[in-house]
Structures are given as structure tokens and as C-alpha cells.
Amino acid sequence: SQELEQSPQSLIVQEGKNLTINCTSSKTLYGLYWYKQKYGEGLIFLMMLQKGGEEKSHEKITAKLDEKKQQSSLHITASQPSHAGIYLCGADRDYGGSQGNLIFGKGTKLSVKP
């Protein structure tokens, strides 16, 4: 079965520093999602990538899906305390995402020190 591995598991950065979180799949990714979660709360949708080589940005967050579609990275530029939280990558289990069934990585806990 497909698995998503995120690295690192946790990250502490100084405010203003850049950082990257990786998500690696054991199988080809048909749809890759990035979410942010504050402890005990719901998931906030950040971005979704579908095509190999695709790159999307929102404010200071950029996500890429590699050409082979088995790895994605999330890059935060000039981190701020508001970026702190748990970042989760999720992937469609099947082509076309027709089943509303995502698998998720274990998450990366990000702390930003002022």
C-alpha cells in the first residue's frame, strides 16, 4: 500500500529563516495536498499539486511536485511565528481523486522562535 513519509518530523527555526519540508511517496502521486494544522484543530488547506514539475505559491509558502511525481517539498521563506503548526501532506489513493480518500504523512511540527 502507498505510504507518505515526511521529513523532518519536527523543526525549530529562528524567525526570518527559510525552511523546507519534504514529503516522499512510495508510489506515483496523482494529487498531492499540503495542509497546516494547529494542535487539536482542523486542517487548513494550503495547496494542491497534480502535475509533475508543478509549483504553486501562496504568500511566503511555495510547494513543488517533482517531475517523477513521487516527492513534494514545501518551502517557507522568511518564517514568522504565524507559520508555526503541524504541516501535513496528503495524497489521493487513486488516479483522478474520485474517491475522496486521502492518505496522510505523519506530519512535520514547525516551531518558529521570535
Place this chain on the structure above:
Amino acid sequence: KAGVTQTPRYLIKTRGQQVTLSCSPISGHRSVSWYQQTPGQGLQFLFEYFSETQRNKGNFPGRFSGRQFSNSRSEMNVSTLELGDSALYLCASRSDIRTGTYEQYFGPGTRLTVT
């Protein structure tokens, strides 16, 4: 548009009881999925409903069930609660895939504690 809403936000139940959680999807979204999140297992898919039909089911016992109404609102039910059912239950909605939109949006979750 209003986001995905879930009620109640917090619940405390006793072992052996049953519980019903409710989810209202984003207006126009017909697909509703349910997930369980625990510290040990992470986020796990429970089931997905589309147009009142269960399309897919995760690897959970039959004590976990759900349904979807004609207005796309969904409920999930857990019978004979066990301590291990304590978790954050998340609902997510997705627009009709025929429009080419696949983003899945999550609600705030229901925190269930079983004592």
C-alpha cells in the same frame, strides 16, 4: 462561502455508549469524507459519501458507520464506544470531481473523549 462545519466540537462519552457526529459540507460540495486522527495512528480515512451513497470505506470495524442526506450533510455514528475511539474526528468536503476541482477542505473537527 461558509466552510465545513462540524457539531458538536467536543464530546465526552462513556464506554459502551454510542455517539453521532454531524458534518455540513461547503455549499455545492457533494462529497463528504470522514477521518479519525489520533497521536499514534495519525490521520486515517473512515469513509466517503457522494450523493447519499458510500463510495469508499477505510479499515475500521463495523461499529463505525455513516450516512449522507439529500442536502449533502453527513453524520457518522460510533456504537459501543471503546477507550481507543477517543480521537479528533474530521470531516472534509470536496466539490463534484466532474468540474475538475479536487481540493478537499476540512472542518474544525469533533474531539471525542471516551472514559
